Amino acid sequence: MDHFIYKNGALHAEDVAISEVAAAVGTPFYLYSTATLQRHFTVFDEALDGLEHKIFYAMKANDNIAVLRTLAAMGAGMDVVSGGEYAKARAAGVSGDMIVFSGVGKTEAEMRQVLAGGIRQFNVESEPEMRQLSRVATDMGKIAKITLRVNPDVDAKTHAKIATGKSENKFGIPMSQAREAYREAASLSGLEVVGIDVHIGSQLTDLEPYRQAFTKVAELAEALREDGHNIHRLDLGGGLGIPYERSNEAPPLPVEYGQVIRETLGHLECEIEIEPGRLIAGNAGILVSQVIYLKHGEGRDFLIIDAGMNDLIRPAMYEAHHDIIPVIEAAPGLEPAPVDIVGPICETGDTFSKQRAMPPLKSGDLVAFRSAGAYGAVMASEYNARPLIPEVLVQGDQFAVVRARPTYEEMISRDTLPSWMES
Numbered sequence: 156m157d158h159f160i161y162k163n164g165a166l167h168a169e170d171v172a173i174s175e176v177a178a179a180v181g182t183p184f185y186l187y188s189t190a191t192l193q194r195h196f197t198v199f200d201e202a203l204d205g206l207e208h209k210i211f212y213a214m215k216a217n218d219n220i221a222v223l224r225t226l227a228a229m230g231a232g233m234d235v236v237s238g239g240e241y242a243k244a245r246a247a248g249v250s251g252d253m254i255v256f257s258g259v260g261k262t263e264a265e266m267r268q269v270l271a272g273g274i275r276q277f278n279v280e281s282e283p284e285m286r287q288l289s290r291v292a293t294d295m296g297k298i299a300k301i302t303l304r305v306n307p308d309v310d311a312k313t314h315a316k317i318a319t320g321k322s323e324n325k326f327g328i329p330m331s332q333a334r335e336a337y338r339e340a341a342s343l344s345g346l347e348v349v350g351i352d353v354h355i356g357s358q359l360t361d362l363e364p365y366r367q368a369f370t371k372v373a374e375l376a377e378a379l380r381e382d383g384h385n386i387h388r389l390d391l392g393g394g395l396g397i398p399y400e401r402s403n404e405a406p407p408l409p410v411e412y413g414q415v416i417r418e419t420l421g422h423l424e425c426e427i428e429i430e431p432g433r434l435i436a437g438n439a440g441i442l443v444s445q446v447i448y449l450k451h452g453e454g455r456d457f458l459i460i461d462a463g464m465n466d467l468i469r470p471a472m473y474e475a476h477h478d479i480i481p482v483i484e485a486a487p488g489l490e491p492a493p494v495d496i497v498g499p500i501c502e503t504g505d506t507f508s509k510q511r512a513m514p515p516l517k518s519g520d521l522v523a524f525r526s527a528g529a530y531g532a533v534m535a536s537e538y539n540a541r542p543l544i545p546e547v548l549v550q551g552d553q554f555a556v557v558r559a560r561p562t563y564e565e566m567i568s569r570d571t572l573p574s575w576m577e578s
């Protein structure tokens with residue numbers, strides 16, 4: 156459930172009319188609902204009731220500082236994958252002991268940054284990374300707490316670009332090498348082994364891959380304990396999918412996912428860490444755009460809108476579906492008709508949907524892309540010199556711009572001329 160609903164035919168986020176925000180900030184823009192973010196966090200928290208657990212929001216899904224603050228205030232920690240994300244988490248007021256550091260290519264500079272600033276644990280993805288981290292920590296007079304991310308070689312049955320748990324993927328250490336890697340980790344002076352990490356992919360719509368992966372993790376945990384390691388944390392990653400196409404998708408619920416965790420891992424009495432991103436932020440956000448033209452082509456109509464693939468790349472990158480709805484509901488009796496919904500960018504890939512049944516829309520009308528709160532704004536670019544679009548946060552009957560649209564001057568001033576050119 157979310158808080159985007161029609162009231163008297165006008166789309167609202169909580170108690171704020173979307174058309175009012177559009178009039179104030181201009182289109183296109185992203186808009187997030189505080190109550191929905193809070194609700195999604197609470198649903199996860201309750202799904203793990205009875206298990207000792209912590210939720211580390213995967214901030215790569217949406218790293219706006221106001222979003223981070225909202226979640227941190229609920230008790231969320233952060234899963235970060237870069238020095239920049241770590242800096243943003245800290246800027247949002249999250250303490251180091253509530254941050255875990257994931258990622259396949261952590262640099263020495265990033266290791267130094269987070270060791271100096273404080274970190275709960277590193278989720279280490281390879282032997283070379285583990286050796287480097289031990290060197291850096293020892294050099295700084297610190298001990299880095301680590302899990303090793305294992306690759307369980309399971310098929311997450313999701314889009315190939317976001318499946319991460321097959322042996323052909325770049326992530327983690329193969330199960331078959333895990334005990335040896337843990338043996339080496341335990342021998343390194345700068346490290347303290349605290350647990351195991353696994354993350355098999357994103358937008359999972361089936362629990363079976365989780366069950367398979369967690370079962371393998373449980374077996375490994377027992378073997379590692381026999382080897383003398385103090386395994387007391389299990390970081391299970393994120394990845395639970397959300398319904399993008401409301402009319403025909405019903406991914407598993409967090410409570411069912413929690414049940415799989417209990418059944419496969421509960422007996423180990425470890426602290427459970429999970430890293431949901433999409434499920435927290437995805438359906439808490441929309442992208443609002445305005446129709447520029449309705450163009451009649453040969454055999455098909457094109458709805459040309461002012462948002463482009465630079466603003467929301469998911470359809471171009473992952474063939475992703477977003478429900479697209481009018482901000483003002485169509486009058487009863489008006490028949491939907493198929494249109495191609497496209498952006499203004501000079502690429503055919505800048506197509507959001509082909510032959511989508513839409514109510515009649517005309518120039519100036521507003522539409523909203525649902526499920527745009529995760530992997531939306533964070534993946535945006537300024538391709539075609541289109542400034543990054545603003546982000547708005549709603550709470551109750553209030554809204555605030557939480558990232559302003561840069562002016563052309565601000566965008567241009569980031570480029571500088573070399574000394575050999577005349578200014």
Ligand SMILES: *Cc1c(COP(=O)(O)O)cnc(C)c1O
Nearest residue numbers: 213257357393394430431432433
């Ligand atoms: C991307 C990622 C997540 C979050 O995935 P979602 O599908 O957004 O829940 C969690 N952990 C790691 C290590 C990731 O790379």
